[in-house]
Amino acid sequence: MKNQVQEIAADCDQLPERFICKDAEEYAGESCPTEIPVIDVSLLTSSHSELDRLKSAVTTWGCFQAINHGIESSFLDKVREISRLFFNLSAEEKKKYLREEHDIEGYGNDMVFPHCKTLDWTDRLHLTVLPQHQQRLHFWPQNLTNFKEVVDEYSSKIELINEVILKALARSLNLEENCFLDQYGTTAKMMARFNYYPPCPWSDNVWGLKPHSDGSAMTLLLQDKEVEGLQILKDGQWFRVPIVPDALTINVGDQIEIMSNGIFKSPIHRVLVNSKNQRITLAMFCMPQTEKDIGPVDELITDDTPRLYKNVTFSIEFYLENYQLGKRASEACKI
Ligand SMILES: O=C(O)CCC(=O)C(=O)O
Numbered sequence: 001m002k003n004q005v006q007e008i009a010a011d012c013d014q015l016p017e018r019f020i021c022k023d024a025e026e027y028a029g030e031s032c033p034t035e036i037p038v039i040d041v042s043l044l045t046s047s048h049s050e051l052d053r054l055k056s057a058v059t060t061w062g063c064f065q066a067i068n069h070g071i072e073s074s075f076l077d078k079v080r081e082i083s084r085l086f087f088n089l090s091a092e093e094k095k096k097y098l099r100e101e102h103d104i105e106g107y108g109n110d111m112v113f114p115h116c117k118t119l120d121w122t123d124r125l126h127l128t129v130l131p132q133h134q135q136r137l138h139f140w141p142q143n144l145t146n147f148k149e150v151v152d153e154y155s156s157k158i159e160l161i162n163e164v165i166l167k168a169l170a171r172s173l174n175l176e177e178n179c180f181l182d183q184y185g186t187t188a189k190m191m192a193r194f195n196y197y198p199p200c201p202w203s204d205n206v207w208g209l210k211p212h213s214d215g216s217a218m219t220l221l222l223q224d225k226e227v228e229g230l231q232i233l234k235d236g237q238w239f240r241v242p243i244v245p246d247a248l249t250i251n252v253g254d255q256i257e258i259m260s261n262g263i264f265k266s267p268i269h270r271v272l273v274n275s276k277n278q279r280i281t282l283a284m285f286c287m288p289q290t291e292k293d294i295g296p297v298d299e300l301i302t303d304d305t306p307r308l309y310k311n312v313t314f315s316i317e318f319y320l321e322n323y324q325l326g327k328r329a330s331e332a333c334k335i
């Protein structure tokens with residue numbers, strides 16, 4: 001049996017049962033309006049109104065489109081190009097980087113859990129990119145010129161943007177600007193997830209990615225240049241996330257929801273696939289160092305706003321354990 005969705009998509013005349021999304025009602029809502037806030041990152045240190053707009057975006061949507069973030073358009077194209085080249089490698093070549101059964105890193109599908117039998121219509125390559133000494137290079141494509149160089153450079157640029165955003169978020173709440181970053185510890189972690197969604201003739205019956213929230217502190221997503229697919233849940237309604245040229249789509253993850261004592265929201269989001277076109281995205285998950293305790297910032301706990309979350313060591317295992325039980329990790333930390 002073929003496992004990689006790319007191979008299945010290339011050679012199938014019927015949608016395999018294991019991809020069929022059974023809950024058609026949940027799937028409805030394709031034509032929802034689009035109003036995700038756009039934030040100019042270059043103004044965040046100088047403009048109070050931009051800082052207020054950021055705060056409002058992240059408290060209501062948990063997500064925004066970041067423009068003027070300092071990464072050149074030509075470099076974003078390079079990042080897209082290496083992603084495309086990876087998925088264009090032969091099936092045999094890509095299988096050298098296959099994820100092993102109980103590992104989350106590597107190429108292939110996500111882990112399959114007993115409670116959610118529907119598989120997502122996506123293949124991905126998942127890599128630890130920072131700290132560099134934790135990179136597991138046997139999962140990194142060896143024969144793609146510049147792959148490592150581009151990913152390393154991109155990761156350090158993303159790390160800087162993540163710092164600017166976290167400092168701005170802290171200032172927007174009148175907190176000391178390093179209060180979130182201090183919880184990152186000394187060797188902040190970053191994981192890259194290259195997502196490949198092949199075109200699917202049965203696009204109304206599959207998920208690209210099922211509804212989920214991210215276990216990161218922050219996620220910085222480079223969308224496909226042409227093909228949309230991401231949707232965000234807000235107030236019970238799904239909203240399309242449009243393509244804004246050269247923007248990074250940034251969302252709060254469960255860990256910042258916890259650190260902000262619930263003020264910033266880690267949004268539920270999902271991906272729909274396109275019937276005619278492939279879609280490639282790159283999610284960079286920024287988070288504290290492994291095994292670092294996190295919890296709500298002290299200053300945010302008051303008589304009026306009591307502590308909502310326990311302190312927790314937010315490991316990948318912890319996220320997956322809860323995911324497996326159909327629970328959000330941030331919910332599992334609620335008092
Ligand atoms: O591909 C996308 O648009 C979103 C990806 C995503 O949500 C994820 O990788 O967690």
Ligand SMILES: [Fe+2]
Nearest residue numbers: 212213214269
């Ligand atoms: Fe996500």
